[in-house]
Amino acid sequence: xxxxxETILEIDLKALKHNFEFIKSKLNNETKLLAVVKAFAYGSxxxxxxxxxxxxxxxxxxxAYVYEGVSLRKAGVTLPILVLHPQPSNxxxxxxxxxxxxxxxxxxxxxxxxxxxxxxxxxxxxxxKFNTGLNRLGFLETETASILKQLKATHAxxxxxxxxxxxxxxxxxxxxxxxxxxxxxxxxxxxxxxQLEYTPILHQCNTSGIMNYPEAHxxxxxxxxxxxxxxxxxxxxxxxxxxxxxxxxxxxIHTIKKGETLGYNRAFTAIKETKTATLPIGHAxxxxxxxxxxxxxxxxxxxxxxxxxxxxxxxIMVDVTLIKCNEGDxxxxxxxxxxxxxxxxxxxxxxxxxLTAVSQRxxxxxxx
Ligand SMILES: *Cc1c(COP(=O)(O)O)cnc(C)c1O
Numbered sequence: 270x271x272x273x274x275e276t277i278l279e280i281d282l283k284a285l286k287h288n289f290e291f292i293k294s295k296l297n298n299e300t301k302l303l304a305v306v307k308a309f310a311y312g313s314x315x316x317x318x319x320x321x322x323x324x325x326x327x328x329x330x331x332x333a334y335v336y337e338g339v340s341l342r343k344a345g346v347t348l349p350i351l352v353l354h355p356q357p358s359n360x361x362x363x364x365x366x367x368x369x370x371x372x373x374x375x376x377x378x379x380x381x382x383x384x385x386x387x388x389x390x391x392x393x394x395x396x397x398k399f400n401t402g403l404n405r406l407g408f409l410e411t412e413t414a415s416i417l418k419q420l421k422a423t424h425a426x427x428x429x430x431x432x433x434x435x436x437x438x439x440x441x442x443x444x445x446x447x448x449x450x451x452x453x454x455x456x457x458x459x460x461x462x463x464q465l466e467y468t469p470i471l472h473q474c475n476t477s478g479i480m481n482y483p484e485a486h487x488x489x490x491x492x493x494x495x496x497x498x499x500x501x502x503x504x505x506x507x508x509x510x511x512x513x514x515x516x517x518x519x520x521x522i523h524t525i526k527k528g529e530t531l532g533y534n535r536a537f538t539a540i541k542e543t544k545t546a547t548l549p550i551g552h553a554x555x556x557x558x559x560x561x562x563x564x565x566x567x568x569x570x571x572x573x574x575x576x577x578x579x580x581x582x583x584x585i586m587v588d589v590t591l592i593k594c595n596e597g598d599x600x601x602x603x604x605x606x607x608x609x610x611x612x613x614x615x616x617x618x619x620x621x622x623x624l625t626a627v628s629q630r631x632x633x634x635x636x637x
Pocket of ligand 1: 353474476477493494495
């Protein structure tokens with residue numbers, strides 16, 4: 270990897286392969302692996318990541334919205350794509366690009382059957398989502414009979430999978446809650462399958478579910494964050510490699526005198542002579558304003574430089590008083606060692622949020 274000359278997000282595809290293989294090693298041979306590539310593959314670049322995983326023989330993809338699936342199809346993804354959170358206004362587009370919707374309510378089921386009929390579909394694959402405690406999206410167990418009734422009345426759609434989502438799979442203090450979710454899912458699928466002449470794919474686990482609840486792998490598991498190198502647990506993190514490195518450069522160095530202020534609203538006042546570096550990355554690139562005023566930091570020549578003053582739209586300023594550095598030097602925002610997880614903790618956030626926040630104006634560079 271070369272020295273950065275501007276703000277870039279480097280993606281290490283070999284690390285992605287490593288994470289893929291580690292996750293696979295946790296599964297039985299028959300268990301399918303679905304890669305969650307929503308939100309630009311958690312900021313990494315959905316097309317490149319999906320095509321790479323398709324080559325590694327991943328089984329399935331999921332995105333949140335229909336237009337994300339359309340981009341993958343246009344890029345050459347041919348594997349099945351589950352759309353986790355589709356809206357009826359995009360159903361015709363979903364069918365045109367052969368994207369498989371999650372059906373999470375009666376309203377969505379009704380609309381999708383209409384769209385499938387209008388598009389003269391037969392056995393169009395859909396995924397029925399059950400709410401087992403997250404209370405976000407999904408049918409309740411009590412709705413099973415009415416779903417089945419609607420399914421039996423049409424040939425336009427066919428259930429490809431039944432699934433649910435865990436609320437706290439990373440939190441071992443919530444073991445009993447999670448086990449209840451798993452039992453609730455088992456009870457639903459038992460009822461459901463009895464009424465069908467075929468067995469759909471069953472799935473419930475996300476990355477932490479894969480690691481903590483092997484008994485709940487069913488036929489398929491869904492991994493997002495694990496593929497990108499984070500496991501929501503230091504023990505699991507040891508085995509994973511963060512695939513994204515966010516780098517920038519020093520645009521200018523200033524020496525400000527005791528009593529002078531820096532940045533918008535004069536939020537920082539120098540209590541002694543202070544050397545500062547201005548970097549071309551700001552809140553419009555994904556560095557939240559929360560990181561300002563000493564909370565967040567970057568790494569310059571292996572040393573920690575705190576962000577001082579308010580985060581601007583296109584810039585941050587960092588304190589480099591004790592760091593030997595020059596204009597043009599490379600700066601690490603996060604990498605495999607100084608992880609996105611650690612940086613996000615300084616503002617009580619999580620790797621997911623920081624990774625997906627890296628905006629589309631930051632150039633992505635892929636390494637094999
Ligand atoms: C985002 C998402 C996932 C992926 O979760 P990770 O914790 O990133 O592995 C899995 N399933 C559903 C329904 C999701 O929305």
